[in-house]
Amino acid sequence: MADVLLTVRGITRRFGDRTILSGVDLDVAAGEAVGVVGPNGSGKSTLLRCIVGTDDADDGEAMLAGRVLDERRPEIRRDLAMVMDDIDFFPDLSVVEHLDLVARAHAQPDAEEVVNVVLDEVGLMEVSGQLPSTLSSGQRRRLALASAFVRPRRLLVLDEPEARLDVDGVEWLGRKLLAEKAEGCAVLLVSHDPALVERVCNRVVRLGADAGDD
Numbered sequence: 001m002a003d004v005l006l007t008v009r010g011i012t013r014r015f016g017d018r019t020i021l022s023g024v025d026l027d028v029a030a031g032e033a034v035g036v037v038g039p040n041g042s043g044k045s046t047l048l049r050c051i052v053g054t055d056d057a058d059d060g061e062a063m064l065a066g067r068v069l070d071e072r073r074p075e076i077r078r079d080l081a082m083v084m085d086d087i088d089f090f091p092d093l094s095v096v097e098h099l100d101l102v103a104r105a106h107a108q109p110d111a112e113e114v115v116n117v118v119l120d121e122v123g124l125m126e127v128s129g130q131l132p133s134t135l136s137s138g139q140r141r142r143l144a145l146a147s148a149f150v151r152p153r154r155l156l157v158l159d160e161p162e163a164r165l166d167v168d169g170v171e172w173l174g175r176k177l178l179a180e181k182a183e184g185c186a187v188l189l190v191s192h193d194p195a196l197v198e199r200v201c202n203r204v205v206r207l208g209a210d211a212g213d214d
Ligand SMILES: Nc1ncnc2c1ncn2[C@@H]1O[C@H](COP(=O)(O)OP(=O)(O)OP(=O)(O)O)[C@@H](O)[C@H]1O
Pocket: 015, 020, 038, 039, 040, 041, 042, 043, 044, 045, 046, 047
């Protein structure tokens, strides 16, 4: 496979005497999206956390462009943008201030312009001056997505990004992820939306009872 960006080998995770993940392998190339699907509790979020280094696998490793993937390392953070289950926002920063801070903290060139473009794309322009606590749950999800899209990135890791989005939002998300691929970004997508996975992903990894690679 050309330009493999993310290499995951043998990820194993046990909680007590339960083995949640057992030797998971996957590769994601630049410009490619891989879906991770499976029933509730099958270990999808655990896999993403082990891959990005917010949880420690009992065995196995994840490499991003040849470097051990750990989002706590600054040289990795430059290449990785992610949207996990829950994201905390600074309670006293407005939507636009939050995005501006994230963009600048990650050394995004042209931060102001990028923030404006992303605000428009995710449909938060009208509420850009509001505090996160005053947003609807779907708008907070859009803000979480926007927080990833204002960062420089070569790999996008997304855990159920479609959650709480309306129909137009899911349609936009599909278009956005296809555009990310077209720009050479690698995408790892956990999703419960078969249509989104079908539309965006080149390959699918299944976890849980019906596990097996497509
Ligand atoms: N820190 C933890 N301690 C103990 N068990 C855990 C821990 N984290 C996850 N688990 C267990 O691991 C299993 C997989 O959880 P995970 O959140 O990865 O599933 P998932 O496939 O993402 O589910 P969903 O589709 O519901 O989001 C669950 O049974 C969960 O209870």
